[in-house]
Amino acid sequence: ATTRKLLTLAMVRQGENILLGFKKKGFGQGKWNGFGGKVEMGETICQATIRELEEESGLIAKAMDKVAILEFEFLNDPVILEVHVYDIVKYEGEPIESDEMVPQWFPVNDIPYEKMWLDDLIWYPEYLKGSKFKAYFLYEGFDKILKHSISPVQEL
Ligand code: 6U4
Ligand code: NA
Ligand code: NA
Numbered sequence: 001a002t003t004r005k006l007l008t009l010a011m012v013r014q015g016e017n018i019l020l021g022f023k024k025k026g027f028g029q030g031k032w033n034g035f036g037g038k039v040e041m042g043e044t045i046c047q048a049t050i051r052e053l054e055e056e057s058g059l060i061a062k063a064m065d066k067v068a069i070l071e072f073e074f075l076n077d078p079v080i081l082e083v084h085v086y087d088i089v090k091y092e093g094e095p096i097e098s099d100e101m102v103p104q105w106f107p108v109n110d111i112p113y114e115k116m117w118l119d120d121l122i123w124y125p126e127y128l129k130g131s132k133f134k135a136y137f138l139y140e141g142f143d144k145i146l147k148h149s150i151s152p153v154q155e156l
Contacts, residue, residue, distance in 0.1 A: 007083045008036040008049040011067070011127065012059065012091065018108050020116075021056055021101030032116050035059075035101065036083070045084050053088065057103050058096035063089040066156045068133050070123065075140045085127070118145050132156055 011034050012019040020032040035056040039048040050061045068085040095103035106112065108128055113121045119137045122145075126133050131152055138147040 002078045002080050004080045004082050006039040006045060006048075007081055008039060008045060008052050009034045009070075009083050009085045010036055010049050010053040010057075010061065010064070010088050011085060012053075012057070012088045013108070014105075016108055017105045018111065019057065019059075019095055019103055019105055020112070021103045024100055024102065026100065028117065030115070032104075032106075032112050033101075034085070046086075049084070049086050053091075056098050056101045058098070059088070059091045059093045061086075061088050061091050065089055066132075067127060068123065068135065069156060070119070071134075071136045072119070073136075073138045075138065075146065087127075118143065119148070122148060123150060126150060126152075 021035055023029050023031055023033055035053045036049065037052040039045055043051070046064070049064065053059055053061050064086040066084060067087045070083040070085060072081040072083065097103065111124060123133070123135050132154070133150050133152050135150040136148060137145055140146050
């Protein structure tokens with residue numbers, strides 16, 4: 001039997017720049033990532049997205065748009081991670097370092113893929129084009145993708 005874990009991922013883009021956070025601890029430590037985490041009991045996915053963005057970056061989301069759902073499976077692991085990705089269209093505040101993350105702006109044509117999850121190289125270009133999509137990735141360990149697919153969708 002598989003179990004699904006719901007996670008959020010907030011993408012913050014200002015013109016030609018994207019805000020990423022360097023993860024100091026926890027899942028994905030040592031990698032640049034968007035901001036997010038687990039959806040907690042009694043919380044909607046939207047609420048979790050807003051809470052995690054504020055905890056990790058200091059920004060307060062004022063308007064957001066769901067752009068993708070990513071599914072991750074790891075070989076020989078019954079857990080499926082379902083990551084709901086939101087574009088943060090409007091926010092208040094300035095990025096600040098937290099216990100978990102060091103935020104930094106990157107030009108969209110100079111994203112540090114070599115220090116990110118491998119799947120980011122596959123789906124960030126779709127996101128940056130403004131497409132909405134569903135994607136699936138099967139990992140073996142954390143450094144190898146065995147299988148993946150991306151399908152554009154109208155609505156999420
Ligand atoms: P808690 O205890 O909830 O703070 P945390 O260490 O923040 O745990 P978690 O599991 O809550 O980690 O959140 C992991 C974050 O990483 C989520 O925003 C989803 C994101 N993420 C997970 N796998 C990813 C992947 N392969 N590519 C990607 N983001 C991923 O771009
Ligand atoms: Na969390
Ligand atoms: Na988190």
